[in-house]
Amino acid sequence: MELWIPITIGAAFLQNLRSAFQKHLKGVMGTTGATFVRFGFGVPFALAFVALLHFGRGDPLPAANQEFLVWAAVGGLAQIAATFLLVHLFSFRNFAVGTAYSRTEPAQAALFGLLFLGEGVTPGALTAIGISVFGVMLISVAHVSITARSLVTSMFARNALIGLASGTAFGISAVAYRAASLALGGPNFLMQAAYTLSVVIVLQTVVMLVWMVWRERAEFGRIARAWKPSLFVGLVGASASFGWFAAMTLQQAAVVKALAQVEMIFTFASSVFFFREKINRLEVAGCVLIVCGILTLLAIG
Template sequence: MDLTLLWIPATVIAAAAQTARNTMQHRLTDTLGTIGATQVRFLYGLPFSLVFLVVVLMVGGESLPAFNWRFAAFVAGAAVTQIAATALMLATMQLRSFALSTVYIKTEPLQVAVFGVVVLGDHLSVWGACAVIVATTGVVLMSLKGKGATLAGSGWRPALLGIASGAGFALSSVGFRGALLSLDSGSFVLRATSTLVAGLVLQTIILVVWLLVFKRDVLLAILRSWRSSLLAGCVGAVASQFWYIAFALTATVNVRTLGLLEVLFAQVVSRKVFAQTATGRERLGVGLVLVGVVLLLVSTST
């Protein structure tokens, strides 16, 4: 069976599920705070990822891939950089507006392109590079909203923090792809699911320990709100599952560039759920994202 293009629907599903999870987390922030809502994706996503793993093992009749230290190093690095990237993102948003912070953070696809080539030796064609640049420019335009939302004069500290956050997310994506590629056995679905479980286990442990030491009241609030958090955890686990399936089938930069469809889904959510209207600049940004996506699909199918 030809699986060459399966990464495309996997990425679209992942982007849609991540948009839904972000909407749920946005609502949980009111009761749990930013850190608490962030931990929900790990703590309540872990049980569902374990269910996914059991199902994959039963349906495929396979055994777990053999452990190796290269896999462990990639997972550990990716898990820690993803947590650090989230912390840097929150710090950036405390210094500047959400919109302007997003401009810096959404440089992730550009950085993924660089890290993917350097760390994993992923190939990036000229058209693929153009797709990344065009789509990222579209996201930047969509993020620059309102008066004063320009890069000039925004200050070096939020810029450095935001770009560092984008770098952290880029490194984590490349790291998780490196982890699943380092596994010597198993189908691409099993390797993706095993990597997902390993990453969530480590991230859950790290954040639970941190909350126990510094924010015990937040941890207790997370546990008390399990009913409202389970759905967000489930949807987040589904998103991660399909991200990793896509990572197993193609270069990280392809996945993350097509994954910018998430911002289009977010536009729909903003209009339908939060009754927000799109500006002319946002519409232009949407158009550029779509052009970038088309260029990406053409470059990867030829």
């Protein structure tokens, strides 16, 4: 088994854990605050990863070049924009369609990987991406009255366009992170991933801080009162991101993001086995398609 596969699965599990705790935090702070803790409280852990590799393993620090800095900035800002657009979708009465289109991230990452990095995706990988993306889209619309035809015809609705834009920004960020990490040229994929994560997460934290000082100062008090769970979100979030960056240094972003859809399986497993929630047929069908897409990826990998 190639190393990027278990790294991606582990990152997906940690991201699922982070998302669960972020939902809890939204009960005590606003969306901006809950988003900020993902970055701000992750900074010390991201820096610790670099320190551990440098002082613990003796890995030399990479030299940040112009290409790296440009791609890191593009990825960090694109991820913030993608998250903002995704959160904005929830202000629509019917946000399910938009959310479904935001899940096209792996397919869009394949396109941007080709355009920006000249990376082609094999027909088998494209098939796997398509299967898993369709499965996630099914899950996204499982609780609304919608057909396959209306899902297609609604493509030009405002919420669908916002969802597509969110998926586009997520796809760009994934490809940009891979490009940034590869631009370092060494010393190894772990240090490249940790270093890239550190630079990106510091940038995102600064951007979020400036925004909150300008527009949402009240969030600082709410964050301070919930610093303990926020610290856990920072740890888990930074660890998940380290996994994503490491996997995307080893493998194309589109392929990693397709396998990362296993996060949905973790989500439903916790819903069924821990919270005793029922899932409907569309959700079951979506989970089956995700599993089929993942198995196809593993078979060709």
